[in-house]
Amino acid sequence: MGISIRAYGRHRGVSDTAVRKAITTGRITALPDGTIDAARADVEWAANTTSAQAPVPRPAARSRAAPMTIEDAGPGPASGPSGGNSYAQARTANEVLKAQHHKLRIAQLRGELIDRQQAVGQVFALARAERDAWLNWPARISSMLAAELGIDPHAMHVALEREVRQHLSELGDFVARLE
Template sequence: MGLSIGDFAKRVGVSHEAIRKGIKSGRVVLSSDGTIDEMTQVERWHATRDPSKVRGGRPMTASTPEASASAVAKFDQLKTAEKALQVQLLQEELRQVKAETVNRDEVRRSLTAFARLIRDKWVNFPNRYGQQIAAEVGCEPKSLMASLDRFVRLQLDEIANAKPTLPD
């Protein structure tokens, strides 16, 4: 036989209204006869309560099981971990606001655009400067430009096959 709502409330050190709210929210499960099983529900009550929302001034009863202490410790660890994560996120946001960090996607787009610009300049190099180089060297411009074009494209193909590594 289990405890009544009032007896269970005294057992865990809260008001009977808190137990009624616990039943309504599913924190406390009633037996088929309408009573509360002390063995399972006391531990469940302490494991699911938020110690940061417990009002001070009213001590817990002496019959509170030691399991509640481990539940409180577990909850405190989770709260601490959550706060630490929030601090890390806020620090990262602050670094971004202060411009100490850059967006990885923007860097990749900028590098791609810069690489295209360099490639385009080199592809046009033989046509743009071939005549001037041929005049300085004293050779036929058409053959020099064709040779320059072939070697520039070979070099650009080698570069295109090399993959740059970006830091994570």
């Protein structure tokens, strides 16, 4: 009498579905009572399994210090020929996503996150106010500077406005990367 199909799957690090498929396809043989001789099945498994048929090993247990990511959940449902771990992988990926969502929600409630559209809108309004202030500056200052320097106020105003517009045009070439 050998061990059960599930116990052999745990022994190999594969699902019981993968073990049943190996029995059905003749890669390993079960004892007459339906159990498996682990030593003999290991030899048969190694001899009759190509690298393309090799099952994907289950991920090792993780420590609490390292948070799990979606990539850690392993390959997707179409990853291997047996597809035995797809449900467990899907559940793990789902739990990881829920944990990440909760983490973001807590950060938002603590005020650690800001709304992207609102931030972009405020930056735009600030840049527009700055631009308008610079465009109004030559009209405010040109008369005083012209009197101090003893030159024509209109010529001073035209020169200042031209240079301010040139400077603002150069600043306008900047493209912010919002990633």
